[in-house]
Amino acid sequence: MRFCFGIIWFFLIGTPLYSQDTLFVNKHQFSSPVQNVFEARETVFAKTTLALYQLEGDNWVEIQENFSKPYVFYKNTFFESDFIPNSELFDINSIKELIPQRGQFIATAARSGSRFFIATGSELFEYEIRDHYTRSYHNKSIRDIYIEDSLKVILTYSGIFVNDSVELENPEYSNGPLTKIDSQYYIAWDEISLFFPPDSTHSIPNATNLFSGKARKVLSWKGENYALYTQSVSKILPGFELQPIHQGLEYLDLEGFGNNLVFATSQGVCLSWDGEYVDTLAQVPSIINDIYPVGNRLIFSSDDGVYEINPDKPEAFQLADTPFSVMTSLDDFNNLWIATENGLFVLIPDYPRPIPIIPDVEFNREALLLHGEILYVGAVDGLYQLNTYEIEKSYLPNLLNTLQVPVSERKSTWLIGGALAVFGFLIGFILFRKRRKELLFNPQYASKNEWSLEELKAKILSEKIQTIEGLASYLDTNTVQLNRNFKQFKTTPGKFLKKVKLEEAKRLLNKGIDMEEVAKTVGYSSQYIKKELIDK
Numbered sequence: 001m002r003f004c005f006g007i008i009w010f011f012l013i014g015t016p017l018y019s020q021d022t023l024f025v026n027k028h029q030f031s032s033p034v035q036n037v038f039e040a041r042e043t044v045f046a047k048t049t050l051a052l053y054q055l056e057g058d059n060w061v062e063i064q065e066n067f068s069k070p071y072v073f074y075k076n077t078f079f080e081s082d083f084i085p086n087s088e089l090f091d092i093n094s095i096k097e098l099i100p101q102r103g104q105f106i107a108t109a110a111r112s113g114s115r116f117f118i119a120t121g122s123e124l125f126e127y128e129i130r131d132h133y134t135r136s137y138h139n140k141s142i143r144d145i146y147i148e149d150s151l152k153v154i155l156t157y158s159g160i161f162v163n164d165s166v167e168l169e170n171p172e173y174s175n176g177p178l179t180k181i182d183s184q185y186y187i188a189w190d191e192i193s194l195f196f197p198p199d200s201t202h203s204i205p206n207a208t209n210l211f212s213g214k215a216r217k218v219l220s221w222k223g224e225n226y227a228l229y230t231q232s233v234s235k236i237l238p239g240f241e242l243q244p245i246h247q248g249l250e251y252l253d254l255e256g257f258g259n260n261l262v263f264a265t266s267q268g269v270c271l272s273w274d275g276e277y278v279d280t281l282a283q284v285p286s287i288i289n290d291i292y293p294v295g296n297r298l299i300f301s302s303d304d305g306v307y308e309i310n311p312d313k314p315e316a317f318q319l320a321d322t323p324f325s326v327m328t329s330l331d332d333f334n335n336l337w338i339a340t341e342n343g344l345f346v347l348i349p350d351y352p353r354p355i356p357i358i359p360d361v362e363f364n365r366e367a368l369l370l371h372g373e374i375l376y377v378g379a380v381d382g383l384y385q386l387n388t389y390e391i392e393k394s395y396l397p398n399l400l401n402t403l404q405v406p407v408s409e410r411k412s413t414w415l416i417g418g419a420l421a422v423f424g425f426l427i428g429f430i431l432f433r434k435r436r437k438e439l440l441f442n443p444q445y446a447s448k449n450e451w452s453l454e455e456l457k458a459k460i461l462s463e464k465i466q467t468i469e470g471l472a473s474y475l476d477t478n479t480v481q482l483n484r485n486f487k488q489f490k491t492t493p494g495k496f497l498k499k500v501k502l503e504e505a506k507r508l509l510n511k512g513i514d515m516e517e518v519a520k521t522v523g524y525s526s527q528y529i530k531k532e533l534i535d536k
Contacts, residue, residue: 024477025115026126028060033122036084036108040074044110044117046124047072055112084108092120095127132395133358133386137161139467141494142378144177145369151197153178154383157528160187162198170201172525176216177366181225186218190531192227192240206240211247214531217366221256222275228254233263233273246271246278252365255291257298264288270300282309282316289365290327299336301325306338306347320347320354327368331375331388339363339377341492342483344384348396357391358384360483362492380494381468381479453489457500466501466523468493505529 028034032050039045044055045063052072053060069080073088090109095118107120116127137154144155154161155174161167176188178195185195192207192215208215213231220226225236228251234242250266260272262281268288272281286304293299297310299319306320306328324341331337336347338354341362345354358377367378373389456471465471471493472482482493489496501522508518509529519526 023128023130024125025128028124028126030060030124034119034124035122036071036073036088037110037117037119037124038073038088038108039110039112040078042112044112044115045072045074046117046119052078090118092118130358132391133384135382135384137383138381139469140382141380142364142367142383143174144366145376145378145383146178146180147369147371147376148180153195154378155187156378158525166199168195168199168201170203171527173528175214176228179218181218181220188215188217190214192218204240206242209242211244212242216251217254219254219256221261226254226261228263233261245273252287252289253291255293257291257293258296262291262293262298264291264300268302268304270298282307282314284316289325292328292330294330299328301327301338306336320345322354326363326365329368329370329375331370331392332373333388333392335388335392337368337370337375337377337388339368342487344377346391346396355396357386357395360481361479362483362494380492453496456496460497460500461504464521465497468497471497502529502532506533509533 028046030046030048030051030053032048035047035049037044037046041054046053046055046060047067047070049070052063052065052067054063055061065078067078067080069082071081071084072078073081073085084106088108090107092107107118109119110117111129114129116129118125118127137156140154140159141157142154143157144153146153146155152163154164155178157173157175159167159172160174171187171189171191171193174187174189179186179188185197187193187195187201190208192204194202194204196202207227208229211232212227212229212234215227215229217228218225218236219228226245227234227236227242230250232242232244232247233251233254234244237243245261246263249269251263252266253264255262257272260274260281262270262272264270266287268284268286269280270282270284270288270291272279282298282300284300284302284304284307286302288300288302290301291298292301297308300307300309300316303324305318305322306325307316308319309316319336320338322338322340322342322345325338326341327339329337334349338345338347342359343356343361344358344363346357347354361384362380363384364378364380367376369376370388373387375386375388377384377386459465459474460471463474465474468479468482472479475482479493486493486496501524505518505522505524508521509515513521515526515529519529522529524532
């Protein structure tokens with residue numbers, strides 16, 4: 001049985017890009033070194049040098065039995081051993097990068113539901129198996145996903161990748177989506193370039209000027225092309241000259257909607273242009289990050305949540321109170337997917353609250369694509385991929401069944417009460433998990449029960465930490481817990497790391513250090529540093 005478990009687990013954990021994501025959760029503390037861990041009686045047991053413990057909920061309860069040998073296992077009853085049988089050994093090589101202690105140690109493993117435990121090097125580590133999504137492009141901050149027949153382009157802040165193999169030499173990053181208009185591909189990366197698959201690009205000379213700001217998007221509407229910039233919305237004339245149709249605000253998204261062109265602003269205002277005049281279409285309480293037209297509806301993603309207007313309700317009303325929402329998409333099951341800086345949520349029909357699907361991950365604007373059944377979502381730490389059919393048919397029903405809510409009754413008259421119970425359970429579960437993860441970080445921070453951003457800044461610079469994954473690894477935790485702890489500062493790890501790195505870049509440049517050397521030091525391209533520190 002253990003051998004079979006080992007084989008199964010190798011395929012589950014050894015090929016995470018095809019089946020699941022595995023996240024470090026906790027390092028459990030005992031009064032004496034851990035010898036081994038094993039499954040028995042539908043739970044997990046841990047043997048230390050001094051005692052045997054049983055996992056009950058989130059607590060380890062000591063078993064009142066005396067054992068004289070170092071290792072204890074279970075087969076019908078507990079038995080002792082001077083060594084670990086081969087059938088109980090676990091090969092950690094397949095997940096070596098997930099174990100904070102890098103050395104090679106004799107290891108044992110046990111799994112209870114989505115919780116996975118590894119005893120190695122006298123310590124016990126816990127992981128969470130999330131088998132409803134996969135993650136690739138690790139440590140890349142994804143800016144856009146473009147997919148069509150025989151062409152896949154992943155645009156990130158640190159490179160543009162074609163068909164998972166070719167990296168473009170220029171531009172070196174992207175700040176906006178790739179758009180195809182009349183067989184031509186446009187890449188917005190502060191400026192605008194033409195892209196010729198698979199690896200050629202050409203920067204368009206007239207695509208920016210003093211009034212326009214930074215390029216963010218190109219689209220076609222009523223047979224003519226338009227471009228969104230940070231300081232203007234412009235019509236594209238022959239030769240790619242820009243004719244502004246609106247200026248004076250900070251613009252964040254541009255979409256065609258029926259007979260009008262609509263664009264969002266940082267002031268929470270959505271404006272509409274009919275070809276002659278600009279009018280206010282809608283207003284929400286905070287910055288609008290994304291406009292999503294679906295049929296005769298407009299859905300706005302804002303820092304205050306998700307809002308909608310439609311012919312029956314022309315005034316914006318709130319669909320979901322998910323803070324820092326950055327983008328939405330509707331799947332074939334009429335489920336509304338909501339990407340936020342705090343996680344990915346889904347709002348299903350006749351269900352009152354959004355359900356967290358991937359919590360505590362910082363997702364990016366313009367990085368949400370539904371391609372067939374597959375949902376691609378770009379975050380600061382990689383590209384997440386979900387099968388919406390499997391989520392609808394398996395994951396969500398299993399979640400509801402956990403609470404004994406039959407799928408067939410999801411739309412019954414008592415659904416609202418059941419949905420509230422589900423949401424209450426989810427919130428309670430998240431808070432429960434959060435409590436036991438509070439001490440994941442380096443004890444020098446945990447003992448203070450608070451963080452000092454100045455201390456973290458000093459560590460980032462002294463240890464030359466350049467990625468969110470690197471910061472999480474240094475603090476002996478994961479990106480999920482990192483995001484949770486940063487909430488107290490009203491920011492995210494990605495934003496803080498960017499601030500620290502750009503401040504350091506500015507300091508080095510002021511000292512006369514060469515731009516290329518500065519770029520290598522902080523881990524940003526010279527173009528990106530120039531854009532952020534010099535061109536602004």
